[in-house]
Amino acid sequence: MRRSLLTIAAACMWFAGTNVMAMGAPVEVAAAAEGDDCSNPIAVNQGMYTPIKANHPTWFKINLVYPGLYSVRQFTATGSSATVxxxxxxxxxxxAVENESNLLMPDQVYAKSGENLFCVTCSGDTQIMFQMSSPVASCQNHPERMTVLSENTGVTYPNAVYENYWRFIAPETATYLVTNKAPQGTILQVGTLEEDDNAKFACNFEDAQMAEVGENGEGKVYVEMKEGQTYVISSETFAKMSTGMPSVQISKDATGVRSVSETYSDMKVSKVAEREYRVSSYLLGEGAGIYVYDMSGRVINSIKAQPASDAAIVNLSGVPAGTYMFLVVGRSKSASTKVIVE
Known part of the structure; x- marks a missing residue:
């Protein structure tokens, strides 16, 4: 009997020790599954179906050629009622500041060209596909079809982080004022629309006038326009207005004042090696993004600055010689300048 009790006691001590060791051992936490977080999105292509689970917000990464209103379509199987x-x-x-669908159009959202991170939620297990809801003319897509602005007529545009383009045919040779009412940091540019020998149109921002929307919610540029010439007005936003809708208007200048917002004091670009440029700005300490545009409005390079840094190196290897716009987008504001790459 005594031996039995000792055996039982020893067994209890062994189990207790095992339990203590198990409780004290480090527990491995599984990494977030692909698609569960913005930093680990699922790479997809436009026009192809991909699966998604019910009521599970899932992140996807997709490169878009054109800015526009995009739809997330679900595959409707027989007997299924799943919706986006x-x-x-x-x-x-x-x-980045996010755009979000609304109750009237839960499956549609505005997106810029380039790399985009989508978070999609569906009511049931289904297959989804990303596609442009309707073609939107831009510098990247049939610029000759862009919306025509009329003199002295304001036009509103989506209150979203987005790219907007218009064209204006100057009725006479004069100085015109272009006013953009938009969130602070929005970049307004006025270039020209050119036609080549093959009857193809392209935006030309080589000698563009540019302004940044300030704290007062307005950006203005004065442009000497020639009768019959077609001009391109572009507005790229990086935030959303708290109230109201953004708008753009063009009118003949009657003041003779020339006041264009300059942002060179907020950043500096210097060449450090062949096709390498050092971008310095206090905005980089905010974890800002650096974007490089060519003069047709296309993003040719972009990087994310390390937090607390005040400079970053941008590599433009393989980029042809020409004029480019460097844009730093911080949390408080943005800054831009033009650089000639030789």
Whole structure:
């Protein structure tokens, strides 16, 4: 009997020790599954179906050629009632301000060209596909079909982190004022629309006038226009207005004042090696993004600055010689300047 009791006691001590060791051992936490977080999205292509689970917000990464209103379509199987209930999108990186669908159009959202991060939620297990809801003319897509602005007539545009384009045919040779009412940091540019020998049109921002929307919510540029010439007005936003809708208007200048917002004091670009440029700005300490545009309005390179840094190196290897716009987008504001790459 005594031996039995000792055996039982020893067994209890062994189990107790095992339990203590098990409780004290480090527990491995499984990494977030692909698609569960913005930093680990599922790479997809436009026009192809991909699976998604019910009521599980899932992140996808997709490169879009054109800016526009995009739809997330679900595959409707027989007997299935699954629908897309919400779509969110961030342009470029996870720290960007996001656009979000609404109750009337839960499956549609505005997105910029380039890399975009979509977060999609559906009411049931289904297959979804990303596609442009309707063609939107832009510098990248049939610029000759862009919406025509009329003199002295304001036009509103989506309150979203987005790219907007218009064209204006100057009725006479004069100085015109272009006013953009938009969120602070929005970049307004006025270039020309050119036609080549093959009857193809392209935006030309080589000698563009440019302004940044300031704290007062307005950006203005004065442009000497020639009668009959077609001009391109572009507005790229990086935030959303708290109230109201953004708008753009063009009118003949009657003041003779020339006041264009300059942002060179907020950043500096210097060449450090062949096709390498050092971008310095206090905005980089905010974890800002650096974007490089060619003069047709296309993003040719972009990087994310390390937090607390005040400079970053941008590599333009393989980029042809020409004029480019460097844009730094911080949390508080943005800054831009033009650089000639030789």
């Amino acid at each position: 209930t919400s779509v969110k999108v961030k342009s470029g990186d996870c720290n």
